Amino acid sequence: MALDRWIALIFLGICLVYGYTAWFTMDANLAPFMRRNPIWPSTFPKALSVLAIGASLVILFGIEKSEPKEAEIDYRRLHEYKLGQAIVLLCLMVAYAICLRPVGFIISTTSFLFFGAFILGERKWLLMASIAIITTMIVWYLVQQVLGIYMRPLPGFLGG
Structure with missing residues (x-):
């Protein structure tokens, strides 16, 4: 198989x-009044x-299979794929999750987007930095102001 x-x-x-x-x-374990609702949890x-x-x-x-294609992943040739990039990107995701609270949303998310783009091969530093900062600020504004969910924007020693 x-x-x-x-x-x-x-x-x-x-x-x-x-x-x-x-x-x-x-x-x-639903409460009796919730059993009459049309939509339950x-x-x-x-x-x-x-x-x-x-x-x-x-x-x-x-x-879903049609005809076998040349572009399918062959598990016998995994050493030919860019596994190093994938593993480093996964490690970056873990580091982002660990740093999110102590470092703050803005710094950790901007760093994650910047270094993630670097790992994937982008080398336009100014473009990477500007997109990471703008995207982070838009997401933070939407979550913080529009949805009303508090996220620590900066580390505690910087007033976050």
């Missing part, structure tokens, strides 16, 4: 457990589990 089908089989198992939880265990997980099970079955049975 191909690698994508093995992954789909594992994903199907996870989705079945998630679906069982959404369909049978989440609604048991488990409505989205139920829909998500059905869609994910359907998607994994499509991959598992090979319905």
Whole structure:
């Protein structure tokens, strides 16, 4: 069996457990007044589990496959792909998650976007810095001001 089908089989198992939880265990502890609502807290997980099970079955049975292409990933040739970039980018994501609270949203997100672009091969420093800063400020404004969710913008010693 191909690698994508093995992954789909594992994903199907996870989705079945998630679906069982959404369909049978989440609604048991609902308050009586919520049982009359048309939308319950488990409505989205139920829909998500059905869609994910359907998607994994499509991959598992090979319905989406047409003709084999040259551009498909071959797990026997993983050493030919840019795994170093992917691993460094994953490490950068972990570092971003760890630094988000102590360093603050603005500095950590700007650094993540800047260094992520650098890892992926962009070398226009001014363009990377300006896009990272502008994007970070727009996202911070939308989350902070529009949605009303407080995010520490700067580290504590800088007044965040």
